[in-house]
Amino acid sequence: MDSPTTDSGAKKHVRQASSGRENHQMLDSPGYRRTDKFLALPRRPTRGPLDISDPLSPTNYVNVSHPFTGSAQRPRTPRLPSPGPGSNLSASTYMTAPTSLSPSQNASFKSTVSTLQKDFSHLLRPEIYHPLPVLDIPPPFRSSPASTLPPNPDINTLSSLLASGYFRASAILAASLLTSTPGPTSHTEIFDLFYIRLACLTLCNQTQLAAHEVKALEDLNAAYFRDDETGEHMVGWELRVLAVRLQGLGLGDIRRGVIGYYDLARDARDTLTKLKKKKSMGDEEDVDAEIALWESRLADLGIRVASALVEMEDLVGAGLHLKSLQVGGVAEEDLRAKKALLWLCIGDVESARQCLKRNGEAGSSEMDKTIQALSLVAEGNYEEAVGVWGELIANEESTAGKGEKAMWRQNLGVTLLYLGRGEEAKHILEGLISENNSFHALTFNLSTIYELCTERSRGLKSALAEKVAGMVDGAANEGVVRAWEKVNGDFKL
Secondary structure: OOOHHHHHHHHHOOOOOOOHHHHHHHHHOOOOOOOOOOOOOOOOOOOOHHHHOOOOOHHHHOOOEOOOOOOEOOOOOOOOOOOOOOOOOOHHHHOOOOHHHOHHHHHHHHHHHHOOOOOOHHHHOHHHOOOOOOOOOOHHHHOOHHHOOOOOOOHHHHHHHHHHOOHHHHHHHHHHHHHOOOOOOOHHHHHHHHHHHHHHHHHOOOHHHHHHHHHHHOOOOOHHHEOOOOOOEOOOHHHHHHHHHHHHHHOOOHHHHHHHHHHHHHHHHHHHHHHHHHHHOOOOOOHHHHHHHHHHHHHHHHHHHHHHHHHOOOHHHHHHHHHHOOOOOHHHHHHHHHHHHHHHHHOOHHHHHHOOEEOOEEOOOHHHHHHHHHHHHHHOOHHHHHHHHHHHHHOOOOOOOHHHHHHHHHHHHHHHHHOOOHHHHHHHHHHHHHOOOOOHHHHHHHHHHHHHHOOOHHHHHHHHHHHHHOOEOOOOOOOOEOOOOOOHHHHOO
């Protein structure tokens, strides 16, 4: 039989489970005396700063009464910043906490997001842009008028430099305008100047430097670079295409460039689908021109993929890809020529000739004859190739420009050199130089002839560099010095 003492002793060391409400009732009961020193007082419910207006709190999404107004508390939308470049989230998906529960709030929320200004100021940082080296520039070009910028240069100065072929000075000025105070404000200005900077670096033989600077763009496929209202890409097409190649070179993986071209092709197809749907609905204003533009861009991407595969030395893959490209129509003359040139790079002369045929017959245009002459040179039929070059040059009804005719004459000189007629080749190429032509192939091939014909080639090549640096194009740009940017390799120095 248990004794009462034992039971009461046990009860002293046992805490009875009770709720806070019961404890309140016990404390409020009259005559109640606290005898258990282990009895805990209930914690009073408190509201901290995170509980007052927490938009993510579950209580904000239920229909509860506000203690002060008595009406349903309206959930607040947090003012979060737009995701930065490189994020795969758009601004609308980044700030969507309570929008799925209220259509009216969703509409107002999207309008708020669309007005947020996206920040591309990271492209204005001076540390992105590197000084251009001068060691690979021939001495005559270091002291040319294009080596120094005029005082207070602006965007008009940049346009003049580009028109005159001063790519090095244009690259320097583009970086200066990007980092100046005040700098460009709109994203269009920023991306245009950035494209000029990268393109000019590529044209003045600083491709590796451009591949390093393009990293500042990060991932152009990110939703941050698209307009939140229209969904259109905010970066120009030319910059997107150039960035794909440079980013692949910067990472040392040309395959990345191929993947990037396919991403652009998918975007082009999506745009074409929308435009054709718009046309089918009866809205034909300016749609046909846009469709033609995007179709040409899509075809150009196909050529660029084949070129990248050739650069990777995947000649089999490049050939299979070229066979899948359908080219037809007079409007695609340039595309057929590019495809034929790629076949020649691969070494498939017969496929290059097939590109010239229309309805089973060979074409007779000047472009067709140019590809035909190059095919003969590739096969070693130099005598026959000389005849074709001569026909092109002697054609008085030709509509080709000055540059294209100079290219024919330069190719004729190279073909004569293959036949061992070096003096004739030298005479032709020096005649082109005296007519103010200075393209890369011309200076390189003439320097090669100097090396083959004399032991004093270095002096002749240095004199050639000085002559090119001081050229004046009096016909097109009267009094304007046209010193196309050159490096030592252009003169084999």
